[in-house]
Amino acid sequence: MYEDQYGLSGRPFALTPDPRFWFETATHRKAMAYLGYGLSQGEGFIVVTGDIGAGKTTLVGHLVDTIDAARLRIITLVSTQMNPEDLLRLVADGLGIDGHGLAKADLLKRIEQGLHATAREGRRTLLIVDEVQALPTDSLEELRMLSNIQAGGHPLLQIVLLGQPEFRDSLHGSDRLEQLRQRVIAIHHLDPMEPQEIEPYMIHRLSLVGWQGKPAFTRDAFEALHEATGGVPRLVNQLAGRVMLFAAMDRLETIDAEVIDAVIDDLAADVHHPTPQPLADAEKAGAEAEAMQRIAMLETRVEEQDAALRRVLTLLVDWVEGGDSQRSEPVMGSSAA
Known part of the structure; x- marks a missing residue:
């Protein structure tokens, strides 16, 4: 998606190892x-x-x-x-x-x-x-x-x-x-990349897919990338790809540390779901009553289905036994003849 937004010929931060993007740290x-x-x-x-x-x-x-x-x-x-x-x-x-x-x-x-x-x-x-x-x-x-x-x-x-x-x-x-x-x-x-290697690493990979400086990156953006990833190349690629997607959706021309932090917050929200707040006493009581009512309804349905199943099984047994007695008579008559 962001490739089209920024006129790139491919994804510069794909996670699959690609020797074409070799960068010598x-x-x-x-x-x-x-x-x-x-x-x-x-x-x-x-x-x-x-x-x-x-x-x-x-x-x-x-x-x-x-x-x-x-x-x-x-x-x-x-x-x-x-x-x-x-x-x-x-x-x-x-x-x-x-x-x-x-x-x-x-x-x-x-x-x-x-x-x-x-x-x-x-x-x-x-x-x-x-x-x-x-x-x-x-x-x-x-x-x-x-x-x-x-x-x-x-x-x-x-x-x-x-x-x-x-x-x-x-x-x-x-x-x-x-x-x-x-x-x-x-x-x-x-070892991981040093802080000063993030900028040339990013520019190198972007340039291989036709980057012409859009979006632009501020110096504090590179610093934020290193701080968040520790300089591990795969983590840098993972975060940079999400940053590019975030920037494309908001049509940003410049990526700075605030953008990096916003993406990190989004990633954290994806992983850590907020803890539900405790219900007030009245709400808790109402929720418990509703739950009990649903349980009672389910139990009633189970009993009804169980009774219906027993009736069907009784009819099936009667049908099988009746069919067996009808099929056995011609055979016995034939043997006697």
Whole structure:
């Protein structure tokens, strides 16, 4: 709706991650640097963590867009509570291998063959696992075993793990993940945007859909956006989209902190319903009497329906019994003949 009002070619603040809207904040710049360093090593694990909505998926999308497909084969998995064999089957599928019905030993053999085939093409294989905090420890151990596959002393598989902060805690706190931890060659945590990054972030996304300065944003609007969202990109997008809709409905030419606050109040009202005020004694008594009257009426209707149902069942039983006696006479007569 607001796209038409302001002459935009699309929605600048959609919640679905879109690499086209990549914006390099300071923390994302560091993440890309760590990813670049890790990929140059060609082995081990690269770990990127961040809170929900921090931009991990957008980061991966941007990474994939910048990678030369002639040099790297990329397999991307979004993790759930996958057991090791399900994980292996998804990796096999990414290599173009049908792992359905294969025993684990055969599946591992086929995966190794697939990695060797990719290497013969002059490419390495990069496995990206998103939402890795959902993976059981056994599945993480299976990933570590896959990272050991080599040819001529060179690893055939490198793995990027993306997850929420609890995965970083598990990685450093679990004795069972000690061997995996030793294979991590780069790790970075995505922080929220800084206050001074909100304005260029907003302008960047708006400009990609043809924004020409309408509506205009005041400086205190950007400050209010950061204060309300903490700089988390997804929350910024969510609030900014509602702000744009609010402004379009009121045909506003300028968005300031007051507009942001008004939208925040609307969102709060959607979530928190007002607590009903206690009724005065007279009103309460009247309400209770009305409720009792309705209950009495309902009980009367239930009794009437129950009586009607019993009558119908009685007639049905009589009809069935009568029908059976009529149908049995010809049959008996026929047998006698």
